[in-house]
Amino acid sequence: MAKKAERGGRKAAVMMNRGAWTAEEDQKLVEYIKVHGDKKWRALPVKAGLNRCGKSCRLRWLNYLRPGIKRGNISEDEEDLIIRLHNLLGNRWSLIAGRLPGRTDNEIKNHWNTHLSKRPLTIDDLNLKLDMKHEGGVHGHTPPSNTPLEPSQGFKPTVSEERMLPDHNEELASSWADLPASEFDVGQLFDFASMPDVDGNEGGSSGSELGVEEYGMMHQDGYQELTNELLGVNNQGSLDPQAMCNPPEFDDLDLFIGCQDYEFYFLH
DNA sequence: AAACGTCACAACCGCCACCCG
DNA sequence: ACGGGTGGCGGTTGTGACGTT
Numbered sequence: 001m002a003k004k005a006e007r008g009g010r011k012a013a014v015m016m017n018r019g020a021w022t023a024e025e026d027q028k029l030v031e032y033i034k035v036h037g038d039k040k041w042r043a044l045p046v047k048a049g050l051n052r053c054g055k056s057c058r059l060r061w062l063n064y065l066r067p068g069i070k071r072g073n074i075s076e077d078e079e080d081l082i083i084r085l086h087n088l089l090g091n092r093w094s095l096i097a098g099r100l101p102g103r104t105d106n107e108i109k110n111h112w113n114t115h116l117s118k119r120p121l122t123i124d125d126l127n128l129k130l131d132m133k134h135e136g137g138v139h140g141h142t143p144p145s146n147t148p149l150e151p152s153q154g155f156k157p158t159v160s161e162e163r164m165l166p167d168h169n170e171e172l173a174s175s176w177a178d179l180p181a182s183e184f185d186v187g188q189l190f191d192f193a194s195m196p197d198v199d200g201n202e203g204g205s206s207g208s209e210l211g212v213e214e215y216g217m218m219h220q221d222g223y224q225e226l227t228n229e230l231l232g233v234n235n236q237g238s239l240d241p242q243a244m245c246n247p248p249e250f251d252d253l254d255l256f257i258g259c260q261d262y263e264f265y266f267l268h
Numbered sequence: 269a270a271a272c273g274t275c276a277c278a279a280c281c282g283c284c285a286c287c288c289g
Numbered sequence: 290a291c292g293g294g295t296g297g298c299g300g301t302t303g304t305g306a307c308g309t310t
Contacts, residue, residue, distance in 0.1 A: 019303085020278070042295065058296075059279070094298060109299075110277050273309075280302075287295080 017051045021060055025050055029057055030065050038066075063104045070102035074111055082108055083116060 017025070032048035038061055041054035050057060063069070074082075078100055085096045093105035093112075100108065 018280080020305095040295090053280095055281090055296085056279075062297095063278080091299065105298075106278080113300095114276055271310085273307105275307075276305095278303090278305105281300085282298105283300100284298085285296090287293105289291105289293095 016053055016056075018056075021064075025052070026060070026065060029061060033061060033065075059106075063106045068102055069104065071107075074103070074107075078103070079111075079116065082112065086112065086116075 028048050028050055032044065032050075036044075036047070038044075038058075041058045044050075044054055045052045045057050048057070052060075064071075081100065082096060085099060089095050091109075093109045097103050097105040097108050
């Protein structure tokens, strides 16, 4: 299966193995990393006795060999979360993957491209489905017929439509970032009304109960900062390990961890 | 049974940001 | 401040599996 490097015809390619990894190669890589750790990818293949480039080793380790990797069987809840996060973050697969324990950016990207991108599913659909899960809107909550993701507008791309607008989320995020906090509605992003309240009652929640709206109001930077903190994203747009471990002001939100439909949101 | 088409996903590629000397 | 090395990311491709005709 492993082919020799030939593309490009550069001497630098030095006939590296390419293509699918063999069990033997996997074993070598795992054994090496077990002892020496997963750093210095450039030098690793030589030291590990692998005829692969460092990048290939890194990819293989991160996507398949690393402990704790889940493979296949992406659940409906995970799919819902992927769609919601994708609506929020766009094609930032690594950020999305960071919110799905055991899933890799590559797997999520593949799943999106082969399954979800073709599905004309909107956030409204997800909320409706979620509401039905909570016994058909027992809280008297009727999902909003229109849950615009863009403030003050009715624009609501479907997943597939949204995919055709690669810059949409960037623009959206920056436009939101400029808004005063009073101009956006956290509830549009997180369907608080169909979540249990902070006491775990089925009465439905509100952002206010959680202090989330207040939190947003306190932060005049608006949407961007709030969502970044909700998602554990730091100012550089990367996952912030500290924020993930210690979400600020989120004592109440932590209570959601036990709620099956949202357990992924605030994992830490 | 063979040919062909489609799907799913592992792997590769190129770009970019960051780090460090 | 600068430049090379490195790691990380997202887009794309290659290919085996599976389904259909």
